[in-house]
């Protein structure tokens with residue numbers, strides 16, 4: 001419990017410190033009913049926070065404003081799998097993204113997904129998210145390891161992975177994705193650091 005509060009507080013302090021320095025920002029946003037996708041979002045934020053040259057925000061899609069989307073240098077979008085697809089709430093969120101003059105063109109995009117079981121929709125949802133990002137002209141980045149080539153993913157309900165806290169293995173995939181996005185932005189997108 002105390003560990004959880006300390007992690008949350010550190011993420012908050014890092015977040016405000018980086019905003020104060022006017023750094024390029026990474027928006028980590030997710031839809032989550034029972035907390036699994038949120039847990040992955042927090043793992044990704046830990047990875048991003050390893051780089052001190054980016055600001056970041058972690059927010060459910062319901063709380064994200066259009067200006068936050070427009071200001072973000074990178075958007076890391078997370079979804080659970082519902083009946084082999086992304087939940088309608090996630091699709092509706094993407095449908096609100098402004099398209100005229102393609103303001104998302106050349107933003108960096110990355111995805112993460114949690115699903116109850118193996119091979120029952122995760123990869124499909126990852127590519128659905130990626131396809132929408134590509135329609136907006138975004139540049140897509142996968143995770144750090146070959147096992148997260150399309151983004152970070154976690155199994156939350158099958159076999160040894162069901163009925164307990166999210167497996168560390170999946171959290172590391174999330175951290176790796178966050179770290180890779182932030183590192184890339186630091187070296188390619190921030191004129192102050194070139």
Ligand SMILES: Cc1cc2nc3c(=O)[nH]c(=O)nc-3n(C[C@H](O)[C@H](O)[C@H](O)COP(=O)(O)O)c2cc1C
Nearest residue numbers: 032033034035036037080081083084114115116117
């Ligand atoms: C309505 C519904 C449909 C689901 N359908 C699938 C599915 O087709 N494939 C799958 O892998 N998991 C499925 N799941 C399980 C969720 O994807 C999984 O529990 C996920 O981690 C939930 O994320 P959350 O805790 O962030 O809400 C479904 C869950 C619900 C509630």
